[in-house]
Amino acid sequence: MISALRGNRTGLPVAVLACTLLSACGGPPEGPEAAIRAWVRQGHEAAEAKDRRALVDLISPAYTDARGNSRDDIENMFRLFFLRQQKVALISRIEELQVYGDTAALLVLSVGMAGTNDNVLGFSADAYRFEMEFELQNDEWLLTSARWGEFGGDLH
Numbered sequence: 001m002i003s004a005l006r007g008n009r010t011g012l013p014v015a016v017l018a019c020t021l022l023s024a025c026g027g028p029p030e031g032p033e034a035a036i037r038a039w040v041r042q043g044h045e046a047a048e049a050k051d052r053r054a055l056v057d058l059i060s061p062a063y064t065d066a067r068g069n070s071r072d073d074i075e076n077m078f079r080l081f082f083l084r085q086q087k088v089a090l091i092s093r094i095e096e097l098q099v100y101g102d103t104a105a106l107l108v109l110s111v112g113m114a115g116t117n118d119n120v121l122g123f124s125a126d127a128y129r130f131e132m133e134f135e136l137q138n139d140e141w142l143l144t145s146a147r148w149g150e151f152g153g154d155l156h
Contacts, residue, residue, distance in 0.1 A: 032099040032141070036107060036134060039141050044090055050082040060135065060142035067156060085115035095129075105134040105141070110151060127151035 039058060046054035056075045063071040082088070096108040109132065114125040129152075133145040147155040 032102050032105060032136070033097055035141050036097060036099070036105050037094070039134070040092065040094065040107070040109065044092055047090055048088050050085070050088060052078045052082055058143060060137060060144045063142075063144055065145050066147060087116045089114045103136040107132045107134065129153075129155065131155050 043055060043058055046058075052075065055078055056071065059071050059074060061071055063069075063074065069077075091112040093110045094107065095110055096106070098106045100106070107130075109130045110127065111130065112125070112127045128148050128150060130146055130148045132143055134141050135144045149155045
């Protein structure tokens with residue numbers, strides 16, 4: 001799926017990041033760490049369902065990153081990614097989760113992405129690593145910034 005976006009390497013990882021971060025588990029989260037894990041499950045589910053709106057709702061309106069992206073830019077990346085992929089499948093693993101004062105968190109996430117598309121093979125797959133920052137805003141954990149890169153490469 002990422003191969004289809006090789007020309008737009010900034011957009012694809014962001015789409016993958018958001019997709020991987022959302023999938024929900026049973027029961028209400030207990031504490032900040034459980035809430036962030038629920039956020040990841042929610043994002044994973046929304047990404048595989050290609051539900052761009054649900055993904056964007058997990059991102060703070062004040063989102064900014066080192067690449068100069070805003071929340072609107074990330075939404076456009078999701079739009080492009082989902083248009084190019086007929087089906088999206090993700091495998092994610094939380095590498096690190098740190099909570100600061102119950103109102104901020106840092107998450108390091110590895111995400112394997114696969115998708116079906118109309119390229120030569122009809123299938124593409126890639127792996128990325130994301131470092132994401134969260135803030136608790138109005139009783140909701142939202143993504144405020146992220147860095148990402150191909151697995152084993154530098155994060156930008």
